[in-house]
Amino acid sequence: MEKPYVIGIDIGGTNTVFGVVDARGTILHSGSIKTGTHEDVNDYITLLANGLKEVIEQAGGPGNIKGIGVGAPNGNYFNGCIEFAPNLPWKGKIPLAQLISDKTYNIPVSLTNDANAAAIGEMTYGAARGLKDFIEITLGTGVGSGIVIGGVLVYGHDGFAGELGHVIMRQDGRLCGCGRHGCLEAYASATGVARTAREVLTNRTEKSLLRDLNPELITSKDVYDAAVKGDMLAIEIFEFTGKILGEALANFVAFSSPEAIILFGGLTKSGDLILNPVKRSMEDNMLKVFQGKTKLLVSQLKESDAAVLGASALGWEVKEG
Amino acid sequence: MEKPYVIGIDIGGTNTVFGVVDARGTILHSGSIKTGTHEDVNDYITLLANGLKEVIEQAGGPGNIKGIGVGAPNGNYFNGCIEFAPNLPWKGKIPLAQLISDKTYNIPVSLTNDANAAAIGEMTYGAARGLKDFIEITLGTGVGSGIVIGGVLVYGHDGFAGELGHVIMRQDGRLCGCGRHGCLEAYASATGVARTAREVLTNRTEKSLLRDLNPELITSKDVYDAAVKGDMLAIEIFEFTGKILGEALANFVAFSSPEAIILFGGLTKSGDLILNPVKRSMEDNMLKVFQGKTKLLVSQLKESDAAVLGASALGWEVKEG
Numbered sequence: 001m002e003k004p005y006v007i008g009i010d011i012g013g014t015n016t017v018f019g020v021v022d023a024r025g026t027i028l029h030s031g032s033i034k035t036g037t038h039e040d041v042n043d044y045i046t047l048l049a050n051g052l053k054e055v056i057e058q059a060g061g062p063g064n065i066k067g068i069g070v071g072a073p074n075g076n077y078f079n080g081c082i083e084f085a086p087n088l089p090w091k092g093k094i095p096l097a098q099l100i101s102d103k104t105y106n107i108p109v110s111l112t113n114d115a116n117a118a119a120i121g122e123m124t125y126g127a128a129r130g131l132k133d134f135i136e137i138t139l140g141t142g143v144g145s146g147i148v149i150g151g152v153l154v155y156g157h158d159g160f161a162g163e164l165g166h167v168i169m170r171q172d173g174r175l176c177g178c179g180r181h182g183c184l185e186a187y188a189s190a191t192g193v194a195r196t197a198r199e200v201l202t203n204r205t206e207k208s209l210l211r212d213l214n215p216e217l218i219t220s221k222d223v224y225d226a227a228v229k230g231d232m233l234a235i236e237i238f239e240f241t242g243k244i245l246g247e248a249l250a251n252f253v254a255f256s257s258p259e260a261i262i263l264f265g266g267l268t269k270s271g272d273l274i275l276n277p278v279k280r281s282m283e284d285n286m287l288k289v290f291q292g293k294t295k296l297l298v299s300q301l302k303e304s305d306a307a308v309l310g311a312s313a314l315g316w317e318v319k320e321g
Numbered sequence: 322m323e324k325p326y327v328i329g330i331d332i333g334g335t336n337t338v339f340g341v342v343d344a345r346g347t348i349l350h351s352g353s354i355k356t357g358t359h360e361d362v363n364d365y366i367t368l369l370a371n372g373l374k375e376v377i378e379q380a381g382g383p384g385n386i387k388g389i390g391v392g393a394p395n396g397n398y399f400n401g402c403i404e405f406a407p408n409l410p411w412k413g414k415i416p417l418a419q420l421i422s423d424k425t426y427n428i429p430v431s432l433t434n435d436a437n438a439a440a441i442g443e444m445t446y447g448a449a450r451g452l453k454d455f456i457e458i459t460l461g462t463g464v465g466s467g468i469v470i471g472g473v474l475v476y477g478h479d480g481f482a483g484e485l486g487h488v489i490m491r492q493d494g495r496l497c498g499c500g501r502h503g504c505l506e507a508y509a510s511a512t513g514v515a516r517t518a519r520e521v522l523t524n525r526t527e528k529s530l531l532r533d534l535n536p537e538l539i540t541s542k543d544v545y546d547a548a549v550k551g552d553m554l555a556i557e558i559f560e561f562t563g564k565i566l567g568e569a570l571a572n573f574v575a576f577s578s579p580e581a582i583i584l585f586g587g588l589t590k591s592g593d594l595i596l597n598p599v600k601r602s603m604e605d606n607m608l609k610v611f612q613g614k615t616k617l618l619v620s621q622l623k624e625s626d627a628a629v630l631g632a633s634a635l636g637w638e639v640k641e642g
Contacts, residue, residue, distance in 0.1 A: 152471065163575040163611075164575060250489070254483075289395075
């Protein structure tokens with residue numbers, strides 16, 4: 001009989017969250033541990049394996065678990081390693097998939113980065129069910145992407161394909177965390193929106209609710225709250241963000257001509273305030289042959305569960321040992 | 322026994338060229354007809370079919386032909402139609418693959434655009450033999466592309482994926498033939514290079530061999546001839562072209578992380594004059610994780626044969642009826 005469950009593990013800089021998931025995308029049992037406090041990766045793995053064993057027990061034992069999927073920053077699907085992840089405490093190349101499997105009943109473990117995991121999760125449980133060609137764009141602290149072509153996630157020759165947050169949208173534009181200038185991420189991430197807010201408040205003289213806040217502490221949520229109240233500068237900040245993101249999406253369509261682009265993450269909570277400008281800019285910048293054909297959708301993965309669900313979806317794809 | 326030959330047909334605005342090709346990429350028998358003089362597509366097809374029958378006869382009859390591949394502007398692989406091709410005499414949607422097959426012993430016919438055909442040709446007979454992940458960029462009058470991921474050409478959900486000549490590289494940049502502004506094609510095509518030459522000659526005062534020519538008639542070949550003689554403005558024109566093309570390639574790598582990017586077409590004859598600036602700019606603009614990993618190669622398809630070879634390669638992939 002087919003094993004009924006998989007496990008998803010989402011490794012973030014602060015917390016590692018995991019859960020047992022069924023075929024319909026319901027998280028049955030879950031747990032979490034701290035990530036950043038374990039300088040030695042072996043201590044971390046021991047603690048993680050103990051947590052996993054607890055939820056596996058609750059799910060009826062290892063015989064019920066088909067596979068374990070891990071979403072982690074800089075995770076390489078091909079070799080199961082985390083490679084030089086700037087926000088994790090372990091340096092160099094860590095064979096994480098192997099380490100986890102060794103301490104968890106040798107259940108097969110598959111690993112990729114968080115945005116790829118989100119795309120697979122979307123295809124398995126979310127807005128991309130039934131789609132063969134789509135691009136998932138994750139709009140969080142950074143901007144990530146997972147590209148699916150013909151029903152298969154694109155990993156590229158080295159496992160690192162789909163870094164669409166780092167296409168350069170503006171020559172000599174904003175400095176990005178990656179050290180280069182003008183990346184999409186420097187504009188369309190939550191921090192990019194906050195940065196646009198500070199620029200607009202400095203360069204313009206109009207009144208704005210945002211002027212009541214400490215500019216250094218403004219968040220994209222603050223911009224949303226102001227925009228909802230009709231604040232013109234806040235609305236303009238979303239327009240600017242949407243314009244650049246839409247330009248980028250039009251270029252992505254010229255690449256793989258997907259049936260849909262699916263936006264995921266905090267920024268999508270701003271709804272039409274951000275979606276309308278994105279959609280307009282995407283269509284305006286699109287080559288004629290593509291116009292009106294690519295749907296712009298919002299993720300259907302519940303955000304609190306999405307990271308674990310996305311990672312878990314990889315668990316269905318493992319080759320059983 | 323496996324049928325030993327395929328036929329490639331390259332449909333250009335002026336001429337249609339075709340040939341019988343063996344598995345090693347040798348063109349055994351070939352012919353051509355005019356394209357543009359036949360307003361009625363049925364007249365064109367009749368003439369083409371007669372030409373095909375001649376070469377098929379020379380190759381020992383239809384029993385020796387596995388399939389026919391067609392490379393044509395705006396060719397859609399999924400439905401075998403040419404759709405609204407601006408440089409061909411037939412308007413609207415023409416079911417070309419079906420029309421050809423009907424008049425040519427019902428041999429199965431597969432059709433795609435010329436850049437996709439070039440990519441498949443490269444993979445079958447050229448510099449991409451053995452590669453699973455690469456991007457072919459055709460630098461001619463326009464800029465086209467064929468993207469191969471996991472050994473399979475990317476068609477997208479509608480058959481039109483891989484229009485990388487029309488990613489926008491400069492907001493509000495040069496007007497492109499597609500009606501939008503700042504497309505890669507407006508800079509990196511042969512006509513783009515000529516346009517850069519005219520701009521440079523207008524905006525600058527330095528002496529240049531190019532000043533002896535009628536600016537309206539300057540070609541990329543003229544720029545090459547001047548650059549070879551050490552003409553500084555001509556060299557600068559290639560530097561500028563290479564810079565923008567390299568920026569674009571760096572963005573493409575962030576998408577599919579290919580093992581190689583293969584440049585095809587007239588501009589590559591300028592050799593290191595164009596390749597060095599492209600390579601430098603590509604590496605300079607690349608996200609760190611990709612640096613130094615993607616090879617920049619020049620097509621190994623002989624240019625006079627490349628279009629027919631590329632199209633013929635599709636013939637190996639047809640499902641036999």
